[in-house]
Amino acid sequence: MDKTVLVTGAGGFIGGHLVADLLRQGVKNVRAVDHKPFDSWYQLSPAAENMSRDLMTKEACYEACRGVDEVYNLAADMGGMGFIETHKAECMLSVLINTHMLMAARACGVARFFFSSSACVYAAEKQTDTDVVALREDDAYPAMPEDGYGWEKLFSERMCRHYAEDFDLVTRVARYHNVYGPHGTFDGGREKAPAAICRKVIEAKLSGRHEIEIWGDGQQTRSFMYIDDCLIGSQRIMDSAVDIPLNLGSDQLVAINQLVDIAEDIAGIRLERRYKLDAPKGVRGRNSDNTLIQSELGWAPSIRLEDGLEKTYRWIHDEITRERSRVQGTAAE
Ligand code: NAD
Numbered sequence: 404m405d406k407t408v409l410v411t412g413a414g415g416f417i418g419g420h421l422v423a424d425l426l427r428q429g430v431k432n433v434r435a436v437d438h439k440p441f442d443s444w445y446q447l448s449p450a451a452e453n454m455s456r457d458l459m460t461k462e463a464c465y466e467a468c469r470g471v472d473e474v475y476n477l478a479a480d481m482g483g484m485g486f487i488e489t490h491k492a493e494c495m496l497s498v499l500i501n502t503h504m505l506m507a508a509r510a511c512g513v514a515r516f517f518f519s520s521s522a523c524v525y526a527a528e529k530q531t532d533t534d535v536v537a538l539r540e541d542d543a544y545p546a547m548p549e550d551g552y553g554w555e556k557l558f559s560e561r562m563c564r565h566y567a568e569d570f571d572l573v574t575r576v577a578r579y580h581n582v583y584g585p586h587g588t589f590d591g592g593r594e595k596a597p598a599a600i601c602r603k604v605i606e607a608k609l610s611g612r613h614e615i616e617i618w619g620d621g622q623q624t625r626s627f628m629y630i631d632d633c634l635i636g637s638q639r640i641m642d643s644a645v646d647i648p649l650n651l652g653s654d655q656l657v658a659i660n661q662l663v664d665i666a667e668d669i670a671g672i673r674l675e676r677r678y679k680l681d682a683p684k685g686v687r688g689r690n691s692d693n694t695l696i697q698s699e700l701g702w703a704p705s706i707r708l709e710d711g712l713e714k715t716y717r718w719i720h721d722e723i724t725r726e727r728s729r730v731q732g733t734a735a736e
Contacts, residue, residue, distance in 0.1 A: 406472040407434065407473075408430055408432065408434070408471070408474075409471040409475070410425070410433065410434070410436070411436050411474070411504065413437050413451070414435075414441075414455075415478075416630075417582060419445040419447075419586055420584070420633075421634060421637065422446070432452070433450070434471065435447075436478070437455065438457040454466075454467065458478050459500055460503065464503035464504050467504075468508050469511055471508075472515070473513065473517070474516045475641070476500075476504045476516065476518050477519045478497070479494075480493050480497050481497070481552060482594070482595075483596065484595075484618070485682070490551070491552070495552070495554065498555050502562065505562055509570050515575065515641055516563065517577070517637065518559060518574065518576045518577075519637070520576050521552070521553065521579055522578055523556060524546075524557040525548065526545075526546070526547040527547065530686035531686070532687055533624045533658065534624075535624060535689060537690040537691055537693075538689065538690065538692055540695050567646060575641050576648035577640050577648070577651040579651050580651065580652025581626065581652065582627075582628050582629075583598060583627050583712070583715055584629055584630030585715055587630075596662060597627050600615075600617075600659075601666050601712070601715055601719045604663070604666040604670050604674065605720050608672055613674050614677060615663065615677070617678050619659065619684035620678050623658065623685070623686070623687055624658050626653040626689070627653055627657070627662070627712075628651070628706075629704070630711075632653070635702070636704060639702060645700070650693060650695065651696065651704070654704075656688075656690045657708060660676075666716060669713050
């Protein structure tokens, strides 16, 4: 508990939760770094050493890694399909963060380095059916990842491997599959499907216009991992002896239409569905094969989508209604 742990991307969704979780467990020194100004962080834990720095620069990475025992490197320029399909160059520039962080971790004598990779490293040709065969770790090769974002993740995974082989830096890699939960992006263009659908259902309920726009035909399938499983899994992978990338995702496969069903059940309404067929929709089907994580760690994500989505829905609902009251209050002044 006396170790110093650095979390990059700490102003973001997963990073903010991870900082809070490490502190909750009694880790004394948690350094939290993000390039956003503090008032834009989803969660700001006062007990952490919070730093606003641009980790694309080598200097900032060296400053962040000084005196650190363990690094969770989560910082990345990313978002849901609507973002990564239209911002490929920006997504690829995260390679600057990952390169400089590895260099800094090695130079500063960091003991363990965790990298958050993604299911986007898998080839689209293995994800063409809604009734998809779940992706196993070795499906990443021969490589043909998601253009832009996925290529950068696969390259940085590879760099982690070679930093371990060539420089003895202990690196651990998790391939996250669609993480969702409270304290994350739910509007503005970077949001992912669970948050976007909760927001649309809430807006339909609040406005009384009982309709919803769905990207694609709604039959595309995915699995969604609740944030609590992501936190447990990331720390278990970090502490493990597994030096190859592991899937970290739920294997509860659902169609986007079923995700909407669940959100409607939580809201207690039914909506007329309009399908936007030309919207970014990603691969046709994607699921996580959890055989390897189960055999290596004796554990795999298990929180049901129905339970996690309820908590996410309630949080987004509170955020939207609070913002509406604030705007109405300002207008009345
Ligand atoms: P997020 O966008 O909420 O958090 C990422 C954070 O990184 C942001 O707060 C951003 O400001 C910060 N960042 C970006 N560029 C930076 C820079 N130059 N210097 C410092 N900070 C910078 O995303 P998230 O959902 O919390 O994802 C965390 C990590 O997990 C990312 O690496 C992401 O690619 C990966 N991942 C997430 C998911 C998911 O479903 N959320 C799925 C696969 C992989």
